[in-house]
Amino acid sequence: MASSSSSSALSRISSLQNHLSPLEANNKLMSLIKISPEVSEAISNGRAVVALESTIISHGMPYPQNLQTAKEVESIVRDNGAIPATIAILNGVPCIGLNEEELERLASLGKSVQKTAGRDIAHVVATRANGATTVSATLFFASMVGIQVFVTGGIGGVHRHANHTMDISSDLTALGRTPIAVISAGVKSILDIPKTLEYLETQEVYVAAYKSDEFPAFFTEKSGCKAPSRVNSPEDCARVIGKYANMKLNRPAGILFAVPIPKQHSAAGNLIESATQRALAEAREQNVTGSAETPFLLARVNELTGGTSLAASILSLEHCLSIVNLEFLDTVSDIALVKNNALIGSQIAVALSQLIFWKTMATITVDFQLCFIFILLWLVLRFCLSFFFKKPKEPQLQDCDLPPSPPSLPVIGHLHLLLSVPSHKSFQKLSSKYGPLLHLRTFNIPIVLVSSGPMAYEVLRTQGLNFATRDREVPIMEKSLLFGSFGFVSAPYGDYWRFMKKLLVTKLLGSHSLERTRLIRGEELTTFRAMLFDKAANNEAVDVGKEMMKFTNNSICRMIMGRKCSEENGEAEQVRGLVTKSLSLVRKFLIASTVGRILKKVGISLFEKEIMEVSQRYDELLEKIIKEHEANPNKKEDRDMMDVLLEVCADHNAEFKISRNQIKALFVEFFLGGTDTSAQTTSWVMAELINHPEILKRLREEIESVVGKSRLVQETDLSNLPYLQAVVKEGLRLHPHSPILVRNATESCKIGGFYIQQNTTMIINSYAVMRDPNSWEDPDEFQPERFMVSPSKGKEEMREQLALNYIPFGSGRRGCPGSNLGYIFVGVAIGTMVQCFDWSINGDTVNMEETGDMTLSMAHPLKCTPVARIDPLTSFESADPLVYG
Numbered sequence: 001m002a003s004s005s006s007s008s009a010l011s012r013i014s015s016l017q018n019h020l021s022p023l024e025a026n027n028k029l030m031s032l033i034k035i036s037p038e039v040s041e042a043i044s045n046g047r048a049v050v051a052l053e054s055t056i057i058s059h060g061m062p063y064p065q066n067l068q069t070a071k072e073v074e075s076i077v078r079d080n081g082a083i084p085a086t087i088a089i090l091n092g093v094p095c096i097g098l099n100e101e102e103l104e105r106l107a108s109l110g111k112s113v114q115k116t117a118g119r120d121i122a123h124v125v126a127t128r129a130n131g132a133t134t135v136s137a138t139l140f141f142a143s144m145v146g147i148q149v150f151v152t153g154g155i156g157g158v159h160r161h162a163n164h165t166m167d168i169s170s171d172l173t174a175l176g177r178t179p180i181a182v183i184s185a186g187v188k189s190i191l192d193i194p195k196t197l198e199y200l201e202t203q204e205v206y207v208a209a210y211k212s213d214e215f216p217a218f219f220t221e222k223s224g225c226k227a228p229s230r231v232n233s234p235e236d237c238a239r240v241i242g243k244y245a246n247m248k249l250n251r252p253a254g255i256l257f258a259v260p261i262p263k264q265h266s267a268a269g270n271l272i273e274s275a276t277q278r279a280l281a282e283a284r285e286q287n288v289t290g291s292a293e294t295p296f297l298l299a300r301v302n303e304l305t306g307g308t309s310l311a312a313s314i315l316s317l318e319h320c321l322s323i324v325n326l327e328f329l330d331t332v333s334d335i336a337l338v339k340n341n342a343l344i345g346s347q348i349a350v351a352l353s354q355l356i357f358w359k360t361m362a363t364i365t366v367d368f369q370l371c372f373i374f375i376l377l378w379l380v381l382r383f384c385l386s387f388f389f390k391k392p393k394e395p396q397l398q399d400c401d402l403p404p405s406p407p408s409l410p411v412i413g414h415l416h417l418l419l420s421v422p423s424h425k426s427f428q429k430l431s432s433k434y435g436p437l438l439h440l441r442t443f444n445i446p447i448v449l450v451s452s453g454p455m456a457y458e459v460l461r462t463q464g465l466n467f468a469t470r471d472r473e474v475p476i477m478e479k480s481l482l483f484g485s486f487g488f489v490s491a492p493y494g495d496y497w498r499f500m501k502k503l504l505v506t507k508l509l510g511s512h513s514l515e516r517t518r519l520i521r522g523e524e525l526t527t528f529r530a531m532l533f534d535k536a537a538n539n540e541a542v543d544v545g546k547e548m549m550k551f552t553n554n555s556i557c558r559m560i561m562g563r564k565c566s567e568e569n570g571e572a573e574q575v576r577g578l579v580t581k582s583l584s585l586v587r588k589f590l591i592a593s594t595v596g597r598i599l600k601k602v603g604i605s606l607f608e609k610e611i612m613e614v615s616q617r618y619d620e621l622l623e624k625i626i627k628e629h630e631a632n633p634n635k636k637e638d639r640d641m642m643d644v645l646l647e648v649c650a651d652h653n654a655e656f657k658i659s660r661n662q663i664k665a666l667f668v669e670f671f672l673g674g675t676d677t678s679a680q681t682t683s684w685v686m687a688e689l690i691n692h693p694e695i696l697k698r699l700r701e702e703i704e705s706v707v708g709k710s711r712l713v714q715e716t717d718l719s720n721l722p723y724l725q726a727v728v729k730e731g732l733r734l735h736p737h738s739p740i741l742v743r744n745a746t747e748s749c750k751i752g753g754f755y756i757q758q759n760t761t762m763i764i765n766s767y768a769v770m771r772d773p774n775s776w777e778d779p780d781e782f783q784p785e786r787f788m789v790s791p792s793k794g795k796e797e798m799r800e801q802l803a804l805n806y807i808p809f810g811s812g813r814r815g816c817p818g819s820n821l822g823y824i825f826v827g828v829a830i831g832t833m834v835q836c837f838d839w840s841i842n843g844d845t846v847n848m849e850e851t852g853d854m855t856l857s858m859a860h861p862l863k864c865t866p867v868a869r870i871d872p873l874t875s876f877e878s879a880d881p882l883v884y885g
């Protein structure tokens with residue numbers, strides 16, 4: 001055991017050491033790093049991100065003041081339009097962006113967390129310790145993930161007497177080799193400021209004072225040293241950063257923007273400065289030099305200034321009065337300045353992201369012009385070829401038989417309509433103006449937009465076999481686990497798809513398999529419920545989507561591979577982050593699969609790099625899980641889906657040969673298809689219930705009359721709770737997770753009397769179908785009663801209405817095979833939340849604004865606070881997990 005852990009520690013060290021220099025090793029290190037979903041999304045979408053160090057949290061002051069201050073700094077960054085990325089190492093995993101729990105953990109561990117400079121990173125990671133990053137380590141990680149702005153209080157410098165002691169802060173050398181802009185309040189005057197500036201020059205660091213000609217000395221606006229340059233606004237700073245990044249001078253040096261102390265603090269700052277000068281004079285008189293000098297100066301300054309009370313006056317924070325330890329003075333003062341720097345740093349980051357946005361737009365325009373010329377040439381060539389080698393026209397193709405078409409633009413056709421966001425809404429507008437079946441085209445690729453229930457039924461069901469393939473192969477995605485040719489979701493209708501579908505139904509999603517795995521979901525539901533009770537006891541708000549993701553992800557992982565992804569080593573967070581990132585790529589994938597086909601022919605690949613990067617990260621994670629599974633296969637009677645798939649993969653005589661990549665792609669699809677879908681749906685349904693208290697009340701009454709008050713809702717109750725089912729159905733009708741379904745016409749055919757060419761991409765707008773006023777009364781209202789069988793509306797009528805107009809899970813051969821599981825997840829979660837808790841929110845109603853394109857989620861994720869209605873310890877008869885879940 002010891003040897004295996006030390007060898008793994010060694011391999012982690014060696015892989016880290018690789019990263020510290022050569023560039024190709026960067027990818028390996030990236031796989032060790034955990035980037036929070038929020039930061040990852042912000043970086044990939046070019047939003048403003050500000051890196052923050054963590055030593056100030058762990059070593060700055062005691063808990064809980066440190067937590068409060070860290071949160072305040074983060075909210076300053078947020079309030080100014082940027083995303084904060086606090087950096088730390090937790091259990092050996094470098095984390096970029098901490099969530100609330102991680103921030104709390106770091107703050108409560110305090111000084112037991114190791115202060116980590118650049119040189120300590122390998123050791124902290126290898127020993128799986130917790131590390132609070134100083135300036136040099138934060139610079140390293142921030143620049144590695146592409147963050148360009150880092151805010152701190154003050155940086156280190158050249159110590160007085162450095163000519164004897166060689167005491168020069170590693171912050172300066174780190175700045176010299178890291179291409180990042182550091183916003184600091186300058187350098188403290190206990191250090192040798194002229195030598196520090198000299199050393200920064202040697203390191204080729206660009207130094208500028210913010211709105212000042214003089215370099216600031218942390219506590220004072222002036223240091224007596226002229227600043228090498230001056231910048232006057234966040235936009236000025238952004239331009240300097242942009243130029244540095246653009247020129248890629250092969251000298252990866254950093255930038256230092258020194259921000260003078262704000263005017264309101266300068267009086268107190270001057271007092272500290274004069275105490276510093278006096279302490280320096282005393283040190284000279286008493287001949288205190290070398291390593292004894294800094295502690296002497298700090299202690300003397302503290303004595304002379306009345307210590308913490310002065311610091312508190314700078315901070316104007318009551319909580320600082322409780323700090324009595326001498327060494328806190330230094331960092332406490334840092335906090336006032338870090339807050340000011342956070343304000344200016346965020347403004348710089350926002351200005352930079354805007355600058356980059358406009359530059360990218362300009363490049364895209366140039367690229368687009370180039371593409372346009374290519375495409376035009378290509379079209380001319382095709383036209384000439386087809387003119388000289390004309391094929392006879394298919395006899396049945398009559399242009400007048402095509403579905404109606406809205407006005408189009410020359411060459412690109414309706415591309416501009418397809419690119420408008422969010423697609424389901426703009427398509428809905430289009431269909432309400434021009435009709436439920438529309439012929440569109442991008443360049444020469446035919447697309448048909450379907451927006452009514454009966455037309456969708458014809459495509460998905462009546463002629464389902466002809467439309468059983470989702471889309472034609474997209475050449476650039478071949479090797480990707482995400483949307484690639486290994487996938488089940490993107491597989492054409494054929495032998496592979498049929499083989500996998502059978503396996504899915506028999507081993508995972510069919511009613512027998514679901515019964516076999518009920519206990520797993522019961523246990524996960526118990527964890528979910530316990531978390532809600534915990535939040536209720538602490539009066540904390542629940543991020544419903546986030547917690548549901550944990551519930552669904554853990555359940556599905558245990559159902560398919562016998563174990564969940566670990567929260568401790570960041571695996572679970574990594575999967576959740578990858579799911580969010582993958583969903584944000586769906587639209588790009590669709591563009592690539594239409595326009596991309598044309599561009600590929602002229603040698604241009606769209607979004608390939610982005611999609612392949614995500615695929616690579618899934619690949620690494622799944623390879624690790626598969627290897628573990630291979631090393632410990634389950635006994636025959638306990639085999640899970642992963643065991644079965646691995647067995648088929650190794651069996652040369654299997655009915656169908658599947659590859660390792662196909663297994664990985666299937667698991668990626670489970671993560672995507674099974675987790676976020678149910679999580680988002682639960683958020684929408686719960687939001688509707690909070691906005692409709694009378695419906696919530698009726699639902700609670702149903703639960704109490706069917707389940708009673710002495711037992712908790714469980715999965716087996718769902719079939720006896722018709723109103724709960726109706727509530728979930730109505731939520732899915734109004735807020736389908738995937739509002740756009742895609743199919744391809746394998747053969748030419750007729751739909752609604754109109755001619756559909758072979759290979760036409762069919763876009764079925766399920767959002768429009770389920771809000772079509774011709775099929776639904778008050779289509780935009782949340783009315784679960786419409787799904788209740790009543791004397792006026794019999795079972796048969798209801799069945800017909802659902803078959804034609806209700807398609808939140810798609811329909812036909814390629815309809816969702818996980819719909820039963822989806823109903824279970826959402827049903828038990830909503831049942832539990834309604835049975836056990838009342839819910840309060842900030843404000844009167846939940847904001848139901850939508851976001852996302854191709855997938856539909858809440859623009860303002862639902863956060864609501866549970867108030868327990870029952871005592872979980874005394875209200876129930878039995879602690880049997882079956883009863884509880």
Ligand code: HEM
Binds near residue numbers: 490826
């Ligand atoms: C509320 C939850 C869910 C919703 C709203 C949902 C929705 C959908 C939709 C709209 C489709 C496309 C159907 C079509 O093109 O006709 C789909 C396909 C699919 N879903 Fe779900 N889904 C949910 C839960 C699940 C779960 C829990 C799983 C499995 C663990 C799953 C696995 C799949 C798979 C594998 C496909 C592709 C089927 C194929 O290509 O043949 N889904 N889902």
